[in-house]
Amino acid sequence: MPVRVKICGITSLCDARIAIEAGADALGFILYPGSPRYVEAEAAAEILEALPPFVERIAVLVNPTVSDMERIESLAGFSAWQLHGDESAEFCSSLRPRKVIKALRPPWRIAPEVAFPAAALLLDSPSPLWGGSGNRLDWPLVRKFTERLRQPFILSGGLTPENVLEAIAQTNPFGVDVASGVELAPGKKDPKRVWEFVRRCKAL
Numbered sequence: 001m002p003v004r005v006k007i008c009g010i011t012s013l014c015d016a017r018i019a020i021e022a023g024a025d026a027l028g029f030i031l032y033p034g035s036p037r038y039v040e041a042e043a044a045a046e047i048l049e050a051l052p053p054f055v056e057r058i059a060v061l062v063n064p065t066v067s068d069m070e071r072i073e074s075l076a077g078f079s080a081w082q083l084h085g086d087e088s089a090e091f092c093s094s095l096r097p098r099k100v101i102k103a104l105r106p107p108w109r110i111a112p113e114v115a116f117p118a119a120a121l122l123l124d125s126p127s128p129l130w131g132g133s134g135n136r137l138d139w140p141l142v143r144k145f146t147e148r149l150r151q152p153f154i155l156s157g158g159l160t161p162e163n164v165l166e167a168i169a170q171t172n173p174f175g176v177d178v179a180s181g182v183e184l185a186p187g188k189k190d191p192k193r194v195w196e197f198v199r200r201c202k203a204l
């Protein structure tokens, strides 16, 4: 199965179009105010309205309340929710039927054999800002953990056009997710790096 690619930290329609033209499957919008890639829900909604179909639109949040999510839902049409904080299994379960991607950082405190109530897990590296650190995960450790996993997982954390093929070869993820590794500056994508990242993933 071809690996799915998410380009995260989109803050403008121009960058969204670059990622789509490059062949990305999903775009991520950081709705967490502590991030240098923060985009207000109203601004994200304007970008989403201009996007073509068949592109996943992911809202990235850190420890949201249900009412935060309901407010965003009233403004913008996201297709899935990437929860990047300390959200519990019970909280994720309560969000059904929304599609949840739950981000986890090592040390992983879940048993991989027990399905977590989320459409997918996203494995990221530790970060003081919850995400977008550019720090790489220990891929052999990821492999060991995911071998027993019973649901799709997305690899993230410090991926770049230069290392993504090695990361995929070592971990065999359902998808890959990149924010800082394809940027000119936080919140501004580098078109060449976006194209190169997607091209390498899709050439597999």
Ligand SMILES: O=C(O)c1ccccc1N[C@@H]1O[C@H](COP(=O)(O)O)[C@@H](O)[C@H]1O
Pocket (backbone or CB within 6 Å): 008, 009, 028, 030, 032, 035, 036, 037, 060, 062, 084, 122, 124, 129, 130, 131, 132, 133, 134, 135, 156, 157, 158, 159, 177, 178, 179, 180, 181
């Ligand atoms: O990118 C951010 O600023 C961010 C902030 C808060 C939560 C998640 C965030 N991004 C996610 O972090 C990972 C890894 O990013 P990077 O490629 O290492 O820069 C990725 O899943 C983003 O979706």
